[in-house]
Amino acid sequence: MRKSSKRAASNVAANVPAIIENETAKLETVSTEIVAAGPVLDNATGEAVDTSAAIEATPDERVLKTERIAADRAAVRNLYSAFEANRASVPVKALSAFKLAKSTVHPNTRNPSVRQAAAVCVALAAAGVKLADGNKAARVFEIDGVPSAIENGVMRDLLSSGLIRVTGATPETETLIVAKNAAKAISGMLGSKLLSAANLI
Numbered sequence: 001m002r003k004s005s006k007r008a009a010s011n012v013a014a015n016v017p018a019i020i021e022n023e024t025a026k027l028e029t030v031s032t033e034i035v036a037a038g039p040v041l042d043n044a045t046g047e048a049v050d051t052s053a054a055i056e057a058t059p060d061e062r063v064l065k066t067e068r069i070a071a072d073r074a075a076v077r078n079l080y081s082a083f084e085a086n087r088a089s090v091p092v093k094a095l096s097a098f099k100l101a102k103s104t105v106h107p108n109t110r111n112p113s114v115r116q117a118a119a120v121c122v123a124l125a126a127a128g129v130k131l132a133d134g135n136k137a138a139r140v141f142e143i144d145g146v147p148s149a150i151e152n153g154v155m156r157d158l159l160s161s162g163l164i165r166v167t168g169a170t171p172e173t174e175t176l177i178v179a180k181n182a183a184k185a186i187s188g189m190l191g192s193k194l195l196s197a198a199n200l201i
Helices: 003-036 052-057 061-080 114-127 152-161 182-190 192-197
Strands: 092-094 136-138 140-143 146-150 164-167 175-178
Touching (some): 092 114, 114 136, 114 182, 146 152, 175 182, 182 192
Antiparallel strands (some): 136 175, 140 146
């Protein structure tokens, strides 16, 4: 390196503390000016607006979403548990917890199950419809104000087992139709006592 370059580098290094001190002073000046400018004024009334509380109260959207999904799932689970003692797998979920897919028949034959029967009955109960052959209920419904729907996998199983038929151009508009002789099969799996308590028969 040439002597002139070394001197230039040495001068820059020597000036670094002064540069930092100068920039810090600038920031302090700007901060003082902001405070001196006073509070934010309301455009309509001209009165001062305290923004500190709004900033402190700003919620974390991720936390809110997690809490909302948990609450939605709990509301659905409470109704579903009236039909099936095992709560570990709930084939009815809040819409905020999964993505709807159009219902198609499962490629493998499925036998009717309590899980399938309970899912159908939750939809019927939400629609205020009795359990009977030919009766209809929307796949998407509300439970205690929570938008909910029967899971994609269970819909495929239901179509394969023959407990229901489905109409509707999109997942959101699908309607379940209780198939011929399916009401008797569902009643046999869940029991008349439970269905009567749920006002489905």
